[in-house]
Amino acid sequence: MVNQQAMGPAAVVRSAIPARMDRLPWTRFHWLIVVGLGVSWILDGLEIQIVSSMGGPLQSPHTLHLSSSQVGATASVYLAGQVFGALIFGRLTDKLGRKRLFILTLLIYLFGSGLAGLSWGWSALLVCRFIAGMGIGGEYTAINSAIDEIIPARYRGRVDIAVNGTYWGGAALGAAATLVLFNESIVPIEWGWRLGFFIGPLLGFVIIFVRRTIPESPRWLLTHGHADDAERTLDQIEQRVAAEGVELQPTRPDEVIEIVEHPRLTLWELAYVFFEKYPRRSFLGFSMMATQAFLYNAIFFTETLVLIHFYHVPTDHTGYYFFPFAMGNLLGPLVLGPLFDTVGRRVMIGSTYILSGVLLLLSAWAFHAQILNASTQTLLWCVIFFFASAGASSAYLTVSEIFPVELRGQAIAFFFAISQGAGGVVAPYLFGHLIGGADNPNPDRNPLTLGYVLGAIAMVLGGVIAVIFGVDAEGKSLEDIAAPLSEAAPGQGQQPQ
Template structure:
């Protein structure tokens, strides 16, 4: 269904393709479930890794293990986050150049090996090295996986799928928390054995799905924009044949949605900067704001909730884990139950509702916290409800940055904003709120901090409302023209084909 059209007048061939239209008109099938299971596991693995490291920190300080200091334990978490940032930036660039499929196989393999080897650590430097490499694998997954999911899932379902998958981070955290109860119990396993097994849980999950990934094709959209038109058509042919083999009748393709492009191999950093800062400045501001505001709130609360329970509410350290489960369940339920509304009610409305709703609830809880009327249980209930909305909002930030920029730089756009959010939220927020908690004797500073967090989250929601893009139900190519797109423009000075202008 692709044919070579006229040239642009500069010798560059123009190709007409229905690949995007064919993908977007597909009904939901087993093929799409394979995409979710095969690719969506990345977020589960990240949540698992963060929770395992959080749980084993105290054990690794014991003389019978690695005998780390508290600073060493903190460094172990920081080095993993740094690895994620580096991995996202490195593999985000590569996945836009060489394809989605190669990278999501490499990054998963890197994570599997590095996380498993970390469980064999005999010293701090060895542990930090392989924690960094495991983080690189997961960071690279984010860029390649979100790109592939967006480009393979039909436009009608893209929002709910992306948001639900992003929310499964908390499913991984729950697995890690549950596992730690057994693995770190010295009555069941020796101290120097249980924590090591914990680092093998992720690789076991990864091994279970790496075979499934071998059956996931390269993104036909990526193939199309890189001049591999026949491969793109053959890939869609195979997808359609597999769907029809199970008795599903496919609707006809709308020929009017054919896309005209002049393929190009790669995009320079100069083109990326020009596209994001000159062509799409409001979208860049939107992506930056949404990612940073949700990351600030998340890291501020998540990395200090144990301190609040222990120092303010006098919860025993051995009991804090039990308060984590309802907190994580609220985070997991939000994206799963609210995700479809981003496709039906709309992106901008739901961004404002989730960001704004969590901000209002946080402000209410801050007032009650400052008044001293909350207990550890009621505080946790508030957190559950707050993050039911905030988790869906945070997931929509990842959805937003992955769909509002041209296809040729999608992986890099995801990696840039992911890196910014990790550095801004992961470094500043825990430090600031940790200081505000103090010894728990004075609630005033933390109350102010909660109000500030609420204001920041509300600002993110308002920015999403005023600068957001109504992307629900739209093809990726309708949201942002590919850099290689060409349009017929008779009204523009007599050239038959001309580069497509940005859409906001």
């Protein structure tokens, strides 16, 4: 698929950049990457949690006086913006680079969310939420690509999983903020919702100065015709590492790869790579993303309804049950993440998916038997999502490391769009329907029980597929997992580097 012009054979660049990146020890430089780039998920969790709690204030005559359907539409528009942003900026990050896009997408988010706090009506709010969603969706593609390409192979799994899990740290912060912002005895109702939209931008504005010091991915530079820039960038990284007293070992001759400049992929060529060259991996990515998204959105978007309708928790008390739920989701990736690098991807992905599915089956039985109360139901959710959160984060890790560098951003975008379509649209609507109306003091538990069983089966199935089709990527260079499309064919001319 390499384009060779009439000028003659494409020049070959020989480089050890991937091996040099992977041999680096963990240093302050890598912490800079985690902090500067990982904040994206915190921002998303913060955004969704604050806005999901904003329904009451936005319906007040003292604010925008929205209807329930209009409030729901703002959430849908935000998710639609995420999908659109991921697809657009995923393609651009593969074309223009990781750094340009993780600066641009953060600026777009800052602009959209900040303007949302100044909205004068529903239509303006919708536009702003769509823009903010575009920024966060683009963040997912550029950030996951950059993290996987810069973090050394032996740390890549735990870092990616932990960073994705920090979404729940942001959600917990958002829940804490709502206790103040939407308490009319502290903040007037006409100001609380506006201030809520400013919290994320304030955090993002600080982080953008950190991101300016993060270099472009040397792997992206190497495979996009910028080999000299790639070498200079990596030299600077190694100098920063050496300044911390680290002595770097030389690379071996067999670790050198040969690269030719590769043309931009057309959509047809993308389809070829996904469905002809890597059909098993595409099936794996689709299965993992869709099943975890279905489970997550089914529980997350209906948790409050379940507490109110079946356990009669007052509406203004449901937020207290969210904190342990968020902590379970946050601790899972942090505690289990290192095992994805040591025990291995296939074993850990399969076990976290299957175990969370089995536990959900147990929860479904207990829910139907009416032996739970609000506290024990929340405790069960905490345990389930301790494992499910690590599994869900591993889905993002998987789709970002099993495809070639030239289409990594687009692969993340493609499967992210699928997950939002399967989980973000279908699951909340389905489970909301299964819960039923609020006017029944003793709602029927059978429909929701069947829904939980369906979600459990989906997770178990996703785990089985991961065991069968999984890729043993732990500790391996990205180039060993999926060879670059720009890798030189045997016998091409060489240009020493």
